[in-house]
Amino acid sequence: MTRKSRRLILICVCGGVLVLAVGLILTAMSGSIVFFRSPSDVAAQGVGPGVRFRLGGLIEAGSVRRGPDQTVDFTVTDTNATVPVHYKGLLPDLFREGQGVVAEGRLEPGGLFRADTVLAKHDESYMPREVADALKAQGRWQEGGGKAAPDTKTVPQAATTTDKTLGPRSER
Incomplete structure (x- = not known):
């Protein structure tokens, strides 16, 4: 060789x-x-039962029902479609109606999403990127927590100040 x-x-x-x-x-x-899907994506794509994915959107007002043994049923919406969710476990402290949520789990044959993880927004200005993108695509979400952005023409310019008491470095 x-x-x-x-x-x-x-x-x-x-x-x-x-x-x-x-x-x-x-x-x-x-x-x-694990792929992210909005409720509209779930309805349009006909996601099969048993497929694991992340469901994101807003918690529909009036849909949260707490049951025995830390079970919670609620509905996730993106204002076009809704998906019922069942979760057993402790929820984040900021979980409430009208807030952004991402739930990870599987879709059951009847259309119920059985979540094993639920994540809620953590402050007033946070929305999961995938949820915000899905809501922006529908024209339902604006930056800054859904409020209209301020008009830059009416925002006063910040005054600039200098500290004259210290002077230049060489004088110190």
Whole structure:
């Protein structure tokens, strides 16, 4: 066997091992990839039962019903479609009607979304990016917590001040 043919065999074996490793990594990751969907996406795409995904939108007013053993039923909406959600566990402190929410879980055959994780917004200016993008696409969300942005022509310019008591560095 010549030196050239040994080198070619080594390169082919290393390439095969690399392809196998990449294939195994992609196969392992496919089970952990979770896609985001809004209620309109769920209705339009006809997501099959048992598919794991993240459902995001706003908690519909008047839809939160608390049951025994820390169970909660509520409805997630993006103002075009709604999806009923069932969750068992502790909810975030800021979970309330009209707020943004992202729930991760599976859709059941009857259309009920069974969540195993619920995330709520954490302050007045936060909305999960996917939820905000879905609401912006429908024209239902504006930056700044849904309030109209201030008109830049009417905002007064900040006055600039200098501290004259310290003076330049060389005088200190």
